[in-house]
Amino acid sequence: MTEMELSTQRQPPHAVGILGGMGPAAGADFVRLFVQACTEQLREQGQPVHDQAYPEHWLVQLPMPDRSLALRRDPQSPTGPAQHLLQGVGRMAALGVRSVALACNTAHAWHGQLQAFFPQLHVLHIARQTALHLQAGGARQAIVLATAGTYDSGLYDAALAGCGIAALLPEEGGRARLMQGIYEGVKQGDTALAARCFGEVLEPLLQRHGRVPVIMGCTEIPLALPLAPQARGAELVDPAWILAQALARDAYGFNRSPDAGALRA
Amino acid sequence: MTEMELSTQRQPPHAVGILGGMGPAAGADFVRLFVQACTEQLREQGQPVHDQAYPEHWLVQLPMPDRSLALRRDPQSPTGPAQHLLQGVGRMAALGVRSVALACNTAHAWHGQLQAFFPQLHVLHIARQTALHLQAGGARQAIVLATAGTYDSGLYDAALAGCGIAALLPEEGGRARLMQGIYEGVKQGDTALAARCFGEVLEPLLQRHGRVPVIMGCTEIPLALPLAPQARGAELVDPAWILAQALARDAYGFNRSPDAGALRA
Structure with missing residues (x-):
């Protein structure tokens, strides 16, 4: 199917899939964003x-091993996330979905492998x-706020560089504080702690670099950062929302972004 | 597996499924409730x-034909919801889930048929x-607030009577107003209209019957009724939350309710 056929096609939308569980609250929130998109x-x-105008969509939340930990040890460990991600995407493929979104930034360290294993999917x-x-x-x-695993994999550095955008990252101490906010905060249901951690990391970055977009590069950061007073007035960018919109465009056949076109070709 | 083995079993939790799309916003919200439970x-x-402590769970949101309409015409129409519900539950069965929750009250008119077709599932x-x-x-x-289809099928009347509880329902005009709040309000993203409709129906019922529990018997009602001033101080009961808790108990093997036991036996 050519890009033109895709872009003019209206009915019926394609089935799409969402791979979550990283963490489960963020995965549930991603479905909400997708429906909104x-x-x-x-x-x-x-x-x-109306109900019938929405594309068939699937979510699976698998008990996925820790991504950041695996990237620091053995990313291909048979008990690590690679196997679980491949299983999740493979089962999505069996369900006949056309496109899959990973509701976790860090998991994108395995993106190339997943795309190569399942060329029938976007x-x-x-x-x-x-x-x-x-x-x-x-x-x-x-500014990029993310997990240790995402920083280690250079996920945003590479993607931003490819678009002529410089990535501004926190120092080592700030990175550790972000991990605390994610693991002891959001993943434990302690949103107040998370907002405190995220806000403290953001403040000096905004002071140093001025008004630049702030990428909330972990799906759990948007669940708390907007509550932090330091984030007030900042241009917060939610990659999960951008991804949800891209997945909706894929489902309806409206996707014209170069990224999607390149991967689908 | 006996009830005792189920109730003492701790690891690993069973995979469970959620059938949604009725409407999609309510289905997404049900996943959030399940994760919270x-x-x-x-x-x-x-x-x-932590992420790995959550059970594997699947959501499918299918473009499901209107349930209330089908109940007023031909509930077994080959183009109606029965076929789509059977397809959704059947594909869940293929994924190996143990229990399935329907994220729609009205769809429970087909509950007996779905349970009979798939005895391997709860x-x-x-x-x-x-x-x-x-x-x-x-x-x-x-008090039961619900769709025309749910009222027609006597879903709550029967279930409540079975527990010695009298169902208090709105008059015909109030029922039409509830449908307006669901279809023109929640399903169109107009929460203010929905809250107005729902509140107007609730007010005379509370005046007549005093302080009795209010069952929000359509998964779209909790998305707006709590915003209505008439609902302030009322004992709002969200069946979706109760169902989400029951599904979580099934996943972890903590379910001891007579309903679940009877169906599984």
Whole structure:
């Protein structure tokens, strides 16, 4: 199917999949974002909004081993996330979905492997979608808040560099504080602690670099950072929302982004 | 596996499924409730809360034909919800889930058929779970707010009667207003309209019957009713939350409710 056929096709939408569990609260929130993105795109296209207008979509939340830990040890360990991610995407493929989104930034360290194993699917790339979005808005710099695993894998550095955008990262101490906010905060249901950790890391970065976009590069950061007073007035960019919009475009056949086109070709 | 083995078993939890799309916003919200229920049950059992402690769970949101409409015409129409519900539950069965929850009250009109087709699964029943919950709290009466389809099928009347609880329903005009709040309100993203409709129906019922539990018997009602001033101070019962808790108990093997036991036996 050519890009033109995809872009003019309206009915029926393709089935799509969401791979979550990393953590489960973020995965559930990603489904909410996807449904919201579908509603907005139906409205933009002047199509009626009712239950039957939404694409078939699947979510699986698997008890996935820790991604950051695996990247620091053995990313291909038979008991690590690689096997679970391949199982999740493989079962999605069996369900007949066309595109899959990974509801976890760190898991994108395995993106190339997943896409290579399942060429019949489009595996969306959260950092590339985010970089394209920022590039379209004219950004030249962006602060990246993420997990140790995401920093280690250089996920956003590479994607942003590919779009001519410099990645601004916190120091080692700030990175540890982000991990505390994610693991002891969001994953434990302690949103107040998480907001405190995230806000303290963001403040000196904004002071140093001025008003630049802030990429919330872990799906658990948007669940708490907006509550931090230091984030007030900041241009917070939620890659999960950008990814949800891209997945909705894939489902409806509206996707015209170079990233998606390149991967699908 | 006996009931005793199920109740003492701790590791690993069973995979469970959620059938949604009715509407999609309510389905997404049900996943959030399920994750929250799992978190609470892990805490109650003194078990550590981390990504890997959650059960494998699947959500499918299918473009499901209108349930209320089908119940007024031909519930077994080959283009109606029966076929889609059977397809959804059947594909869940193929994924190896142990229990399935339907994230829609009205769809429970087909519950008996779904359970009979797939005896290898436990298909949870939202109204029976709710009635058992109210019975445990000593209720003798309950206001039921629901869709025309749910009223037509007598879903809550039967389940509540089975627990010695009288169902208090709105008049015909109020029922039409509830449908307006669901279809023109929640399903169109107009929460303010929905809250207005739901509140107007609730007010005279509370005046007539006094302080009795209010069953929000459509998964889209809790998305707006709590915002209505008439609902302030009312004892709102969310069957979706009760169902999410029952599904989490099934996953962890903590389920001891008579409803679940009877269906599984």
